Amino acid sequence: MMQAFFITGTDTDAGKTSIAAGLLCAAKQQQRSTLAMKPVASGCEMTAQGLRNSDALALIAQSTVQLPYSQVNPYAFAPAIAPHIAAQEAGVELSVADLYRAAQVVLQQQADFTLIEGAGGWRVPISATEFLSDFAIALQLPVILVVGVKLGCINHALLTAQAILNDGLELAGWVANVIDPNCARLAENLATLQQLMPAPCLAEVPYLPVASAEHIAEHVQQACQYVVKQ
Known part of the structure; x- marks a missing residue:
């Protein structure tokens, strides 16, 4: 049975791609x-094949269904800046309609476990009038939220969860991804999130000096089983 999810994060560098790759790896192992x-x-x-993104390549490495790079990452920009600004500078017009059409090619492959990853946090602009969250709304997929656990993450997590639910989408669950090895009162912060978040915690991933997909998969096996059975 095919299961597809939109995966987002509380902020840039929350670890969306690392967690996504770990979930894909765990699904492969299952x-x-x-x-x-x-x-x-x-x-x-820039490579001999054109612009390539390390996050997209990490996702491809954990995908058993192989598609051309251009279908996995149809809009690739060189500057490490906000997508709408990068698109403007490249003379490209991003729209929810175009992203939706591109996503249908991926979803039509009917993989058992499909992830569509956003960029940055939830309310990231793609143009003067549209947001990546509008793309997620168009897809109507349940959402997995990656919480980058650091000082301030409780506020970021609760606001993001509220925005997802207010946008009318299902929050399938969240993953606590410890990105600060020196996070003070880590256990207390995690307990607070467990108490206040309006969705189940799918997994807690400790700080990993080498956050490979295989290492993360060890911590998200049950999460993968849970979301696929939903």
Whole structure:
């Protein structure tokens, strides 16, 4: 049975891609077919094949269904800046309609476990009038929220969860991803999130000096089983 989710984060560098890659890796280990998409990516490097984004490549590495790079990451920009600014500078007009059409190619592959990853946080502009959250609304997929656990994450997590729910989408759950190895009162912060977040905690991923997909998969196996069975 195909399951697809939109994965977002509380902020830039919350660890969306690392957690997404770990979930895909865990799904592969559970003998499920996997596929992921990063529709818009800034901070790409020029290669002999064209612009390539390290996040998109990490998702491709954990996808058992292989698509051309241009279908996994149709909008790639070199500067590591906000997507709408990067698009303007490149002379590209981003729209929810175009992103939606591109996503349908991925979703039509009918992989057992598909992730479509946003950029930055929830309310990231893609133009003067539209946001990446509008794209998520158009897709009507349940959302997985990656909480980058650091000082201030409780506020970021609660506001993001509220925005997702207010946009009429299902918050399938959240993943606590410890990105600050020196986070003070870590246990207390996690307990507060567990108490106040309006969705289940799918997994707690400790700070990992080497956050490989395989290492993260060890911590998200149950999360992957839970969301796929929903």
